[in-house]
Amino acid sequence: MAQAFKKSDIEILLSTMNRDSLDFLTPMFPFTHFTEFKILIINQTTQENILQSPYVNIRVINSFEKGLSKSRNLALANAGGKIALMTDDDVIFKEGFDETIYTAFNAFPDAALIKFCAAAFEGKLFRKYTRHAVKNMNAMQRLNTMSIEIALNVERVKQSGIIFNALFGLGSFFSMGEEPIFVNDLHKAGFQVSFVPKTIVTHKSVKDSDNIAISEVYRIRGAYLKKIFDKQFFLWVGIQLMYHLKGRVITPFQIPFCIKNALKGRKQLLNLTEK
Numbered sequence: 001m002a003q004a005f006k007k008s009d010i011e012i013l014l015s016t017m018n019r020d021s022l023d024f025l026t027p028m029f030p031f032t033h034f035t036e037f038k039i040l041i042i043n044q045t046t047q048e049n050i051l052q053s054p055y056v057n058i059r060v061i062n063s064f065e066k067g068l069s070k071s072r073n074l075a076l077a078n079a080g081g082k083i084a085l086m087t088d089d090d091v092i093f094k095e096g097f098d099e100t101i102y103t104a105f106n107a108f109p110d111a112a113l114i115k116f117c118a119a120a121f122e123g124k125l126f127r128k129y130t131r132h133a134v135k136n137m138n139a140m141q142r143l144n145t146m147s148i149e150i151a152l153n154v155e156r157v158k159q160s161g162i163i164f165n166a167l168f169g170l171g172s173f174f175s176m177g178e179e180p181i182f183v184n185d186l187h188k189a190g191f192q193v194s195f196v197p198k199t200i201v202t203h204k205s206v207k208d209s210d211n212i213a214i215s216e217v218y219r220i221r222g223a224y225l226k227k228i229f230d231k232q233f234f235l236w237v238g239i240q241l242m243y244h245l246k247g248r249v250i251t252p253f254q255i256p257f258c259i260k261n262a263l264k265g266r267k268q269l270l271n272l273t274e275k
Contacts (some may be wrong), residue, residue: 004189005102005109010151011038011081013270017069019043019051022058024089031095034058038081042071067171070180071162072147076163082150090203091148092121097200101151104196108135112156112191114181115141115149116198120205127193134195141195142183143228143236148201150179160189167272168224172270175212175266177224184228218258222265 016024025034041060043051044067053060063074072086083105094100098100104114127144130184134141157223162185169178187193212220218240225236241258244250250258 003107003111005011007098007102008038010098010101011040011079011083012085012087013072013075014039014041014087014089015044015068015075015090016041017044017047019089020049021046021051022053025058028089028091029093031093035096039145040075040078040080042075044071049067057150065167066178067169069166069169069172072164072169072178073166076152076157079154082154083155084154085200086147086150086152087201087265088148088203090200091118092203093201100196100198100200104133104194104198105151105153105164107133107196108192108194111135111194112153112160112186113193114151115145115193115195116151116200118146118149119199121202123202124205125199126203127198130195133197133198135192136185137183137193137195139184142187142193145179147182150183151200156191157186160186160191162186162189163259165227165267168220168227173268173272174220174223175216176220177227181227183222191213195212195243214254214258214263217253219265219268222262224265225262226266226269233266 028034035055037059038057041051042063043060044063044065045051046064049242050062051060061074061078063071076084081099100116105111108114108241117129120126160180164178165181168174168176168181183193203275221240222237226233237259240254245252
């Protein structure tokens with residue numbers, strides 16, 4: 001029988017930019033000092049803005065590349081724990097998040113990835129999550145995934161050879177979509193991707209993606225829906241349109257405009273991947 005996961009197996013993989021001090025970590029852990037945890041920080045920066053750590057369990061890699069997916073991939077390549085928790089520099093961890101994570105991996109020892117819940121600072125959950133644990137997430141659950149919700153079995157992910165697609169994510173050609181592509185790539189490769197309905201982090205209620213124009217939203221979604229679903233592209237664009245109509249994000253009169261931009265994103269992805 002495999003040895004059970006424990007707190008010391010968890011390493012937090014944190015992406016940030018232009019830091020020269022560890023002070024930003026303090027508000028992320030309001031219940032204890034951040035040195036209680038293993039953290040690998042990827043600081044995308046310049047030669048003039050170098051971050052250093054005096055603590056053994058707080059590692060820093062200063063990177064001079066741009067792009068969130070490149071930051072995630074560098075972190076994964078250098079991960080030192082058995083479980084990697086992906087996160088950003090603007091979250092606040094819930095007390096006991098570490099126990100929640102290793103307990104989940106003990107419940108799903110074959111999982112390459114486990115998705116958890118995230119909530120706004122005010123306490124409201126970011127989305128309507130299912131109330132029960134799921135061994136294998138369905139397509140909709142995989143599609144609606146943020147990086148701050150996921151933890152990884154490092155050995156299984158490295159075994160898969162799957163990394164974040166550098167065409168997607170902040171600082172890339174398509175500024176969203178890297179997480180659902182990553183989760184779906186693992187699923188397509190035959191790896192277990194699970195869900196546990198426990199909240200591990202809180203985040204401001206307004207996300208960066210909420211401020212993106214609807215034309216850009218559909219351009220980007222057109223690209224990653226093509227990447228994920230390929231021949232089912234039009235089905236999933238239709239599902240997205242129905243979801244936005246129901247939520248009054250768009251009106252029926254905007255449907256042709258949204259489809260036009262989704263097709264634009266699909267064409268751009270095909271042009272980029274054919275080079």
